[in-house]
Amino acid sequence: MEPAEIALTPTDPALSYEELELAFRNRGMPLEAMRYDITPTGMHYLLIHWDIPDLDLSAWRLSVGGAVDRPIELTLDDLRRRPAVTMPVTMECAGNGRARFSPRPEGQPWLHEAIGTAEWTGTPLRHVLEEAGLAEDVVDVVFTGADIGIQGDVRQEYQRSLALEDATREEVLLAYEMNGRPLEPQHGAPLRLLVPGWYGMTSVKWLTRIEALTRPFDGFQQQAAYRMQQGDELGAYVTRMAARALMIPPGITDYPFRRRYLAPGPVSVRGRAWSGYGPIVRVEVGVDGAWSDAKLDEAVGRYAWRGWTFDWDATDGSHELSCRATDEAGNSQPLDQEWNAQGLGNNLVQRVVVHVQR
Amino acid sequence: MEPAEIALTPTDPALSYEELELAFRNRGMPLEAMRYDITPTGMHYLLIHWDIPDLDLSAWRLSVGGAVDRPIELTLDDLRRRPAVTMPVTMECAGNGRARFSPRPEGQPWLHEAIGTAEWTGTPLRHVLEEAGLAEDVVDVVFTGADIGIQGDVRQEYQRSLALEDATREEVLLAYEMNGRPLEPQHGAPLRLLVPGWYGMTSVKWLTRIEALTRPFDGFQQQAAYRMQQGDELGAYVTRMAARALMIPPGITDYPFRRRYLAPGPVSVRGRAWSGYGPIVRVEVGVDGAWSDAKLDEAVGRYAWRGWTFDWDATDGSHELSCRATDEAGNSQPLDQEWNAQGLGNNLVQRVVVHVQR
Numbered sequence: 001m002e003p004a005e006i007a008l009t010p011t012d013p014a015l016s017y018e019e020l021e022l023a024f025r026n027r028g029m030p031l032e033a034m035r036y037d038i039t040p041t042g043m044h045y046l047l048i049h050w051d052i053p054d055l056d057l058s059a060w061r062l063s064v065g066g067a068v069d070r071p072i073e074l075t076l077d078d079l080r081r082r083p084a085v086t087m088p089v090t091m092e093c094a095g096n097g098r099a100r101f102s103p104r105p106e107g108q109p110w111l112h113e114a115i116g117t118a119e120w121t122g123t124p125l126r127h128v129l130e131e132a133g134l135a136e137d138v139v140d141v142v143f144t145g146a147d148i149g150i151q152g153d154v155r156q157e158y159q160r161s162l163a164l165e166d167a168t169r170e171e172v173l174l175a176y177e178m179n180g181r182p183l184e185p186q187h188g189a190p191l192r193l194l195v196p197g198w199y200g201m202t203s204v205k206w207l208t209r210i211e212a213l214t215r216p217f218d219g220f221q222q223q224a225a226y227r228m229q230q231g232d233e234l235g236a237y238v239t240r241m242a243a244r245a246l247m248i249p250p251g252i253t254d255y256p257f258r259r260r261y262l263a264p265g266p267v268s269v270r271g272r273a274w275s276g277y278g279p280i281v282r283v284e285v286g287v288d289g290a291w292s293d294a295k296l297d298e299a300v301g302r303y304a305w306r307g308w309t310f311d312w313d314a315t316d317g318s319h320e321l322s323c324r325a326t327d328e329a330g331n332s333q334p335l336d337q338e339w340n341a342q343g344l345g346n347n348l349v350q351r352v353v354v355h356v357q358r
Numbered sequence: 359m360e361p362a363e364i365a366l367t368p369t370d371p372a373l374s375y376e377e378l379e380l381a382f383r384n385r386g387m388p389l390e391a392m393r394y395d396i397t398p399t400g401m402h403y404l405l406i407h408w409d410i411p412d413l414d415l416s417a418w419r420l421s422v423g424g425a426v427d428r429p430i431e432l433t434l435d436d437l438r439r440r441p442a443v444t445m446p447v448t449m450e451c452a453g454n455g456r457a458r459f460s461p462r463p464e465g466q467p468w469l470h471e472a473i474g475t476a477e478w479t480g481t482p483l484r485h486v487l488e489e490a491g492l493a494e495d496v497v498d499v500v501f502t503g504a505d506i507g508i509q510g511d512v513r514q515e516y517q518r519s520l521a522l523e524d525a526t527r528e529e530v531l532l533a534y535e536m537n538g539r540p541l542e543p544q545h546g547a548p549l550r551l552l553v554p555g556w557y558g559m560t561s562v563k564w565l566t567r568i569e570a571l572t573r574p575f576d577g578f579q580q581q582a583a584y585r586m587q588q589g590d591e592l593g594a595y596v597t598r599m600a601a602r603a604l605m606i607p608p609g610i611t612d613y614p615f616r617r618r619y620l621a622p623g624p625v626s627v628r629g630r631a632w633s634g635y636g637p638i639v640r641v642e643v644g645v646d647g648a649w650s651d652a653k654l655d656e657a658v659g660r661y662a663w664r665g666w667t668f669d670w671d672a673t674d675g676s677h678e679l680s681c682r683a684t685d686e687a688g689n690s691q692p693l694d695q696e697w698n699a700q701g702l703g704n705n706l707v708q709r710v711v712v713h714v715q716r
Binding site for chain 2: 010012017021024028040046051054108155185
C-alpha cells in the first residue's frame, strides 16, 4: 500500500536529544482521545518544567499569607472539608504548536497534542482568600509550587501570579481530584491551582504557598517567560487559550510515518474545539481549501471543549483536510501564524493529508 | 549558574516530525517516577503501533479457537468471574534505547524511559486454554488485538504469538485491571495479554482473539518485526527483557537542557533494576568509571523491579555517574552496545553527568 521510497521529514533545526527527553517526559494526548468527552487520566497532556518534586504528603500544608489580615495554613483535610466544586475543564499548554513554527524555537517541541479535558474537583480559591482577608491595596496573588529548577540562569521555585480580579473569579479552584480520584503526582499532588480558560502554566501544580502582593509580581515565569517575544522585545503576556479546533485524523495509519489511509465513501470527520475567550460558535472544515460548516455538539461544560462532526464523501486521491474554530468574541485561527521567539500561542489551522484509495 | 554558551545536541540523523509525533503519543516514564514501587497509571510508558482502536465495550467478546476441542467466546464478566490474580509486573518496550544507537535507527525514538511497573489483575490464560482443550499438536498460540494499521507495506491487525510452553506458564494473565481500576483505553481496555518478564510487544492490547496453531505463526510482528536485524539478516527473536539498571538523575535540573546540578556532600543515588531472565543479584554504580556495589532493596515482586541505593559523597566538579545490573543467570549490561537495524534490546549502561557546585 505504500510507495517504495518515502522519506521522513527532518526537524528544522534538528531536534536535540535534550528536547527529545523533554518530549518523552511531557506527554501529549493522542488525537483520537478526542472521541472521549473526558480524557482518561493517563492520556491528559503534561508539561513539567523540571522534575516532579518528591513531596512528603503527610507534612504538606498550604500557607496563605502576604498582604492579608489573617495568614492561614491549611491541610488537605481542611481543604476537603470546604465546599467542593466538580467541573470539566479543557487545558492546553501555551507552547502547543511550538515545533510547527519555522524556524522551530527551542524547548518542549509540541506539535498539536498538548491538550486534555478532565473533571477537576476542588474548592473555590476566592473563599480561602476571603477567609485570610486580603489587604485593600493587593494587586497580585502569587502561587508557588514545590518544583524547583533552573531556567534563564535563574534558580527558582515555580511561581505564577494572577491579578486580583482574575484570582477572585468564581471558577478558579484549589483542585485535589482529577477524574474522581486524588491527583496523581505528575498532575500536582496533593493540590494544584486550576484556572479555567487560561493556558496551563497558570494552573500551578504542587501548590504550597499563596501570597498576596501590593505590587506587581516580578518573577521569572511571570515577566520573562510566557511572553510573545520578538527579539529583545518581550511582548504581550500569554494568558487565555486562543480559539482552536482539532480533528481526529480519519482512517488508518502506518508506522512510523503516521500517514492516513481510508476507503472512498462517506466518512464522519470528528473533532473538538475550545477557546479561553468564550463559547465556540462555529467550526469549519476545509477539504482541499474549500470550507464548509461542521455540525456542533453541546459543549462538555462552560470551560470545556465542544465536539463537532463533518460528514464528508471521500473521493479517490490525496486530500488535505483542515479545521478552524470561531468563538463568541469573533476570534478564529490563522492560516499563517506569526512567529515568536518562545514559540507560544500557536493556533495555526491543523492540516491533515489523507490518502483515499480502495 | 549556567555557562553563557550552551548548545543543545542535535539528533543524528535529525529526528523527523513523524517520529516526534510518535514520541508524544508513546509516552515515557519520567525517571524520577522510579521513586514509587508502583508507577502511577498516568506515568507508565505506552507504545501503540498505530491508533488506539474505538471499541464498543458492550459488544466486545474474546474468542478462543483454532486447534481446540471446544471453541469458546467470553464476555468481560465471564473473565471477571474466573479466579483472579493480582501481581506487580515491570514492563519495558523492546525499543527502549533506540535513539541511543549510532546511527539512530528510524522509529519510535526512545532514550531510556520506556518502562513502568503496574499492579495488574487478571485471570490465568492457561486455565482458559485448558477449558478450550488444545489439540495435541499445537505449537503456537496467536493473540490478536483490535488495533489495525500498516507496517512494512502490510495492512494488518496487531498479532503476536507465544510458543505453547510460554503460553501455558502460570504467570501469563488475561488482564482487565491496572493499579486496581479497569484498564484505560490506551493500556488495552477492556482486556490485554500480560506476559511477565517479556518485552511489552508480547502483551497484546485490546485482545479480541486467541487461536491455537499447529504450525509456527508467520505474522509480520512475529517474523519480520522484533528481530535483532543486521542488514538482510533478520537475526535472533527478541523475547525477554535484558538485564538493566536505571538511576533517578540526582540533583536539580535546568530547562530545556536537563543538565543536573547538586551541592557537594552526601547524596543518596537511587534507582531500579530488573531482568526478564531472573532475579537481580547485583547493581554497581560507576563514579567517573570506578565501580562500587549499590545496596539492594527487596524486589517489588517476582516479576517486578528491585530498588537500589548508592551513598555517594559528591565532590566539587563535574562527574559521570553510571549503573549496571547483573541477574541471577549472570547477564549484565554492555559499556558499548552492538547496533541492530530495528534498534531493539539496547541495555547499554546509562550515564548521567552531574555538576557538583556550591
